[in-house]
Amino acid sequence: xxxxxxxxxxxxxxxxxxxxxxxxxxxxxxxxxxxxxxxxxxxxxxxxxxxxxxxxxxxxxxxxxxxxxxxxxxxxxxxxxxxxxxxxxxxxxxxxxxxxxxxxxxxxxxxxxxxxxxxxxxxxxxxxxxxxxxxxxxxxxxxxxxxxxxxxxxxxxxxxxxxxx
Numbered sequence: 001x002x003x004x005x006x007x008x009x010x011x012x013x014x015x016x017x018x019x020x021x022x023x024x025x026x027x028x029x030x031x032x033x034x035x036x037x038x039x040x041x042x043x044x045x046x047x048x049x050x051x052x053x054x055x056x057x058x059x060x061x062x063x064x065x066x067x068x069x070x071x072x073x074x075x076x077x078x079x080x081x082x083x084x085x086x087x088x089x090x091x092x093x094x095x096x097x098x099x100x101x102x103x104x105x106x107x108x109x110x111x112x113x114x115x116x117x118x119x120x121x122x123x124x125x126x127x128x129x130x131x132x133x134x135x136x137x138x139x140x141x142x143x144x145x146x147x148x149x150x151x152x153x154x155x156x157x158x159x160x161x162x163x164x165x
Contacts, residue, residue, distance in 0.1 A: 004065060007061060009023065010051065011037055011065070013062060015086060016086060019036050019085075020037040021035070022034060022036075026050075037049050045082035049061055062085050062087060073092050073094050074092070074094070075090050075091070114126055114137075117143075123139040124139065124145070125140075128150065128153045135157075137153050
């Protein structure tokens with residue numbers, strides 16, 4: 001089991017850069033003392049670091065290194081960059097809070113989460129999901145009016161300022 005003491009023995013963590021630097025030599029291409037530890041997982045963008053034969057997500061190791069325990073909830077990368085493990089970019093949140101800081105959906109055709117065009121009614125429809133419940137915000141004649149209503153709902157329901165960006 002990895003502990004804070006073991007992490008501090010094996011690595012130096014820099015909270016300003018989010019990087020772990022090796023203190024001890026290990027086998028592997030980046031195993032030399034002074035090298036940056038870990039690699040970026042191509043499938044999900046998280047940095048992973050091996051400790052005693054087990055792979056850990058670096059942001060969870062940051063929490064252990066700095067606070068002496070793994071987070072009991074989820075860790076949110078505030079700026080949506082999963083490889084940015086600076087302490088200032090991480091916050092412990094519930095799943096519901098983490099969902100309030102989702103990045104922009106790449107499949108959105110119009111550029112604002114929760115706003116869709118309904119051609120049968122020739123209107124823009126705004127909606128938001130809060131704690132698993134879909135909330136109807138309204139139908140609007142213009143895209144901008146629907147976006148404004150969606151943004152206002154984001155503020156009302158406590159979404160993070162980076163949500164949808």
